[in-house]
Amino acid sequence: MAELELSNVSKRYGGLLVVPDISLSVGDGEFVALVGPSGCGKSTTLRMIAGLEEISGGTISINGRVVNDLEPDERGIAMVFQSYALYPHMSVAKNMSFALRVAGRPREEIDSRVNEAARILGLTEFLNRRPAALSGGQRQRVAMGRAIVRRPDVFLFDEPLSNLDAKLRVQMRTEIKRIHQNVGATTIYVTHDQIEAMTLADRVVVMNNGRIEQVGTPAEVYASPATSFVAEFIGMPPMNLVGADVEGDALVLDGGTRLPLPETLRTLPASHDKVLLGLRPEDIAPAGHGLDMAAPWSLDVPVSISEPLGAETLLFFELAGKEWTARMLSPRPVAPGERLSFNFDLSKLHVFDAADGARIN
Amino acid sequence: MASTRTINRALRGPIFDYIMIGPAVVLFSVFIVWPAIQTLYTSLFAEPTKGGAFIGLGNYREMMGDPVFWIALRNNLIFILANLVLQVGLGTVLAAILDRGIRRGSTLMRTIIFAPLVIAPVAIGVMWKMILEPNFGLLRQLADGIGLPFPTQGILGDPYLAFPAIIGVGVWNYVGFMMTIMLAAMQGISKDVYEAARIDGASAVQTFISITLPGVRYALVLCGLIVIVGSFKTFELVYVLTAGGPGNATQVLGTYIVESAFLVFQPNYAAGMSVIVLLVAILFGSLQVYNRESKVKT
Numbered sequence: 001m002a003e004l005e006l007s008n009v010s011k012r013y014g015g016l017l018v019v020p021d022i023s024l025s026v027g028d029g030e031f032v033a034l035v036g037p038s039g040c041g042k043s044t045t046l047r048m049i050a051g052l053e054e055i056s057g058g059t060i061s062i063n064g065r066v067v068n069d070l071e072p073d074e075r076g077i078a079m080v081f082q083s084y085a086l087y088p089h090m091s092v093a094k095n096m097s098f099a100l101r102v103a104g105r106p107r108e109e110i111d112s113r114v115n116e117a118a119r120i121l122g123l124t125e126f127l128n129r130r131p132a133a134l135s136g137g138q139r140q141r142v143a144m145g146r147a148i149v150r151r152p153d154v155f156l157f158d159e160p161l162s163n164l165d166a167k168l169r170v171q172m173r174t175e176i177k178r179i180h181q182n183v184g185a186t187t188i189y190v191t192h193d194q195i196e197a198m199t200l201a202d203r204v205v206v207m208n209n210g211r212i213e214q215v216g217t218p219a220e221v222y223a224s225p226a227t228s229f230v231a232e233f234i235g236m237p238p239m240n241l242v243g244a245d246v247e248g249d250a251l252v253l254d255g256g257t258r259l260p261l262p263e264t265l266r267t268l269p270a271s272h273d274k275v276l277l278g279l280r281p282e283d284i285a286p287a288g289h290g291l292d293m294a295a296p297w298s299l300d301v302p303v304s305i306s307e308p309l310g311a312e313t314l315l316f317f318e319l320a321g322k323e324w325t326a327r328m329l330s331p332r333p334v335a336p337g338e339r340l341s342f343n344f345d346l347s348k349l350h351v352f353d354a355a356d357g358a359r360i361n
Numbered sequence: 362m363a364s365t366r367t368i369n370r371a372l373r374g375p376i377f378d379y380i381m382i383g384p385a386v387v388l389f390s391v392f393i394v395w396p397a398i399q400t401l402y403t404s405l406f407a408e409p410t411k412g413g414a415f416i417g418l419g420n421y422r423e424m425m426g427d428p429v430f431w432i433a434l435r436n437n438l439i440f441i442l443a444n445l446v447l448q449v450g451l452g453t454v455l456a457a458i459l460d461r462g463i464r465r466g467s468t469l470m471r472t473i474i475f476a477p478l479v480i481a482p483v484a485i486g487v488m489w490k491m492i493l494e495p496n497f498g499l500l501r502q503l504a505d506g507i508g509l510p511f512p513t514q515g516i517l518g519d520p521y522l523a524f525p526a527i528i529g530v531g532v533w534n535y536v537g538f539m540m541t542i543m544l545a546a547m548q549g550i551s552k553d554v555y556e557a558a559r560i561d562g563a564s565a566v567q568t569f570i571s572i573t574l575p576g577v578r579y580a581l582v583l584c585g586l587i588v589i590v591g592s593f594k595t596f597e598l599v600y601v602l603t604a605g606g607p608g609n610a611t612q613v614l615g616t617y618i619v620e621s622a623f624l625v626f627q628p629n630y631a632a633g634m635s636v637i638v639l640l641v642a643i644l645f646g647s648l649q650v651y652n653r654e655s656k657v658k659t
Contacts, residue, residue, distance in 0.1 A: 089578075
């Protein structure tokens with residue numbers, strides 16, 4: 001078990017600064033997910049923690065010990081790769097025991113640790129098979145087993161489920177969560193899939209352009225996104241975002257639609273005349289087909305597309321030059337062009353600075 | 362709608378397949394299979410100068426008692442072993458250095474090491490013969506320049522140095538080819554696997570032994586078989602450099618066959634030796650095919 005500390009860590013490739021300055025504390029046994037779009041620096045950050053990339057500045061500490069100049073195997077970490085990175089010519093048992101054999105551990109200890117990891121992961125019957133004779137999910141479990149047998153201080157996962165099909169990904173997600181609950185190790189998990197991040201992590205670190213946009217529990221980043229980027233990135237379907245002006249007691253959307261300024265936003269600083277308004281799809285619904293709303297505001301608009309999801313339906317419509325998404329808690333069929341009276345829960349409005357995207361309310 | 366097919370439907374099928382492979386089969390039969398049968402047939406008869414009667418395995422019995430045949434066969438085996446170690450071994454090490462070690466200038470080094478392969482073996486033989494020439498060769502001048510002794514009869518005229526020199530020239534000629542095959546195989550190993558080994562604490566040597574070598578085992582076997590067959594058939598380099606001399610010190614089956622057939626005029630005896638070389642080549646050739654099929658199955 002271990003604590004991990006990143007202080008002002010940066011990474012530069014020649015003249016290109018890919019991670020300008022990252023600071024993050026991860027507690028003992030905590031599961032932290034680094035999430036963000038491709039190229040945001042999350043994998044680079046993980047590789048710097050692993051020691052596979054040299055850092056250009058700052059310090060990385062594990063259990064209070066600075067590990068900047070230590071080789072990967074000296075850091076007390078284990079890593080699960082997106083490609084599994086199994087040794088193709090070795091059996092499952094040999095793959096899992098490689099690190100222990102290299103370290104010259106006694107045979108009995110190696111066997112005992114491999115058998116224990118295989119039992120936890122349900123791999124006992126596959127110990128003599130080679131990776132080529134395993135399914136994608138089994139290979140992923142072997143990769144996790146290889147990490148578990150080392151009993152590392154910190155587990156690092158680099159998009160471990162990306163190569164699996166959708167169904168298997170959900171199964172493995174549950175499995176990873178169960179293993180973390182059993183093993184209780186400090187874990188850093190990189191993913192571009194916000195659902196993985198939200199479902200697995202104790203805390204989510206949302207990254208963009210090499211910077212941390214927000215660190216918080218899944219509930220916090222969902223309910224109170226710190227920036228418009230986080231608001232749009234976290235949540236499926238994403239939050240509806242539209243430009244607006246604050247004019248006295250009204251919010252005027254781009255295109256001229258006027259909304260009453262809700263009580264909760266009366267204290268908006270005067271300097272924020274131009275804002276970005278955000279509203280999640282579940283906070284917009286046809287009358288009688290949504291959640292209870294504290295401050296409903298209604299508008300009749302024609303539906304452009306409907307996507308039935310079984311118990312609920314996603315409805316798309318045009319407003320203020322943008323396509324909006326609403327979540328209707330009903331399987332009722334909606335024809336394209338059908339006009340519906342949508343309720344907007346203005347008490348749930350998120351307001352961001354139009355210039356830098358920072359949250360205002 | 363315009364058809365994108367280039368072959369008419371009526372032409373496709375087994376008949377078309379036979380038509381397509383027909384020329385290759387005919388050429389192979391006329392220039393490889395038939396001469397091989399002819400050679401085997403010829404080897405069963407006495408020399409034309411001795412009446413040319415059918416003598417069965419007489420030429421093969423004579424071969425068993427011919428000391429030069431055994432010298433040539435021994436030299437071929439030494440050539441195979443030396444080339445396995447030096448060409449394949451050195452090629453693998455150079456490939457590993459270029460793949461995992463050297464970051465800058467690897468393309469230039471690869472080109473330099475590969476370059477000798479594009480020169481014809483006869484030209485290489487002539488070039489090295491000039492370099493090793495005992496009176497005014499480059500090596501003689503270098504040795505004189507730094508005060509080292511040089512054999513009076515030259516390296517290629519010394520019965521103990523001539524064959525190692527031929528081996529050295531062969532290595533210089535082919536090591537780039539082996540290195541290229543091995544490098545291509547090594548570049549097929551995932552970078553993630555090396556990183557996983559690094560996290561697992563494997564040293565550079567442990568990584569080479571535990572990850573790289575098993576990952577390139579099929580390429581290694583392929584190189585080994587190419588070297589075995591090539592070394593067993595070797596002719597040009599030895600013929601140009603020493604023609605099997607001094608004495609018979611560098612005689613190999615290839616040069617001994619030519620000498621027997623065209624200098625001593627024992628074509629039927631030479632045919633018998635050719636059959637031996639052919640059988641060995643077929644044996645290792647089939648191992649090569651087996652290796653390729655095993656790789657495909659894996």
